[in-house]
Amino acid sequence: MLLAQYGHQPTSKIGEALRQNIVDGVILCPRFNQPEKLREITKQLRESFPAKEVIFDPNFYVFAIPSVSRIGKLVSYPFYYPSLRRTDFSTKKVTEYTKKVLEYQIKNDFTKIISPGLIFPSFDSAWAQITLQLFSESIDFVKSNSVKKDLLLTLVINEAALREDEQLSDFLDALTTLEAKGFYLIVDRSTDLPQWSDPGTLAGLLYLVNSLSKNGYKVILGYTDLVGLLTTAVGADSIANGWWKSLKLFSRSQFYDRSGGQRPRVTYTSEKLLNSVFVDPELQAIVESGFGGEVLSGTGSDNALSVNPAQQTWSQDNAALHHWKVVKSLLGKINQSDEEARLDQVESLIREAQTLYTRLRGVGIDFDTISGPSYLRTWLEAITVYKEGL
């Protein structure tokens, strides 16, 4: 399934994506709206799309990031706890935080309940242990209050931790006895670059997702873009992403003030390339070279880009809807019941993308680091490492 990750300037794109059945739900976020406004949004979504998921990520993990400055409207929520340190997690406090976070969600009409969670740098860190306490407390709360809605436990893991096989396995041993419906999993990337560069880290993520899935848990990956093809192939239930780069990957840097900053360059997501390329100059060069038919995804939203794309208006709303359509279409291609068949299909899509990139380079089209094909090799290597580890 594909979910919309809520963010700044949502305009009408989420409603439109839900109406057109491009996305299967939305993960709301308290940073961008006051509680009253969020309640109103939730009510509208639930009334207009009763069959869709409306989940609320309480962003509890933000409270323990040192010296954060960009926390938006989080301060207005009843579970706001600024600048939490390790010493702030006594048993009594863990109970209090959990109660506040879960009670808020129960009072509102979300389709699932999300536990509080913390970012942890390694699976044997104190933060990981505190996270387990928050999970345990959440499970107890849901049981003792006879909450009928499914509980998802929030795991926010720094990507470096995913390389530590033994620690990952130890942690999985602990996680897989927890009585919850599933996990809301976020990878805290150490970089702002969208692509994964280390196959071992990505293989660790695949193993984590697969193990949780095999143990019967639903796994929803937040802030996950096209790499979600791989996670879905190994058993993830859903992935969520949005229109800004900060909604397609999670990094702590988004919570700090940045000086200056440029307007984001306009990108176009190609189903065949399994990547987003810059409309100007990359897509322009592709179309001029006669490769438009092979690179354009044909979602309908992108009709205008078939001729002279750099001169066309490619609105953020249009780009977002188009992006979700592409991701949804790709996820639809890996819906085989057998994991091996799904991974074979992903590998086949990757190889086709590599071939197309090679042909495009053959006619002199240059790509930026992030829009180029190097990540495809990382994906293939990660799949190999993952399979070997099983």
Added chain:
Amino acid sequence: MIKKLIGVRNHSLQIFINWQRLEVRGKRVDTLLVFECRVYYTLMPVSQLLSKTDVKKCLPTLSNISNLNTGGQKQVFKAHIGSETVAVKFVQIEVNGNNIIDETALDRVLREIKIINSLNSANLPKTCSVIPGFFRTNNAAYYYYGEKFINGYSVSQLITARRISYREAKQMLVDVTTAIKFLWESDEHIVHRDIKPSNIVYSNDDGVYVLIDAGLALAMHDVSLTPTGMVVGTLSYMSPEQIKGKKRELDFRSDLYSLGVTVYQAITQKHPYCQMRMSDSELQKAILFTKPTRLETFGLSGFPAGFLSIIETLLNKRPHQRFNSCDKLLGGISVL
């Protein structure tokens, strides 16, 4: 850095060492760094054998007392209380240098035995009128508990005679999983820790497999009643996490692993890891790192692939790679 597990044959003393190859001024130097030294007693031997007279002294209401077996941690006596035939088990426990026993820990063990006896499962021994208690002779201390005597045979006797059929294996898997579930879902979250063929008995009277000796491991698990670093269980059926002595508490998945080893052995007549003249340390290494021979290669007729796959899942090295609930395992078996 190469991690090596080296076993020193001194009863069950094990030393874990790190073997590092270092470059010192351009020269290669091998160093051995001891990073962990643990004493492993896989069995706490009964040092003082009880006589029938001792047993009678302890439990005067018993009659027709006979010694059923003595092995490892316990002595088992068959006896009668009125018309009831019972098996009474005496487990020797640690007495410290001042001849003092941790009575709080002992009370807890006896309470847990009462809980086990109260579990109403056809796959656990039925309680009898012997009330669990503590017995001390001049030289040793014991706790004891009783179970109704089971008229039947153990799986170890069965597999010595023949390879078991699919029907028998399936029933054994269901029955013992049910027993594990009952133990784990009790208030105390009990882990048996010593599931093996000799602890699974087929009851001729009830037509079910019964998991016996659940009360045995309790004291062994309690640090105040056992020597430090003691690992409870029978090595060849221990789960990898049991061998590693993981900091985290063992859970029912450790028992599922031991059950997997037992069923594997019962259907193939071959232990997945043990080989002739294998030392304890070699066996430990095999349990920790070796993948057992695939069951499909044994050409077991009448065994569905799904059943074999379930057994192999139980034998996975990591708990999270097995079943995370007994119900899921039972559900998997029921659709075969």
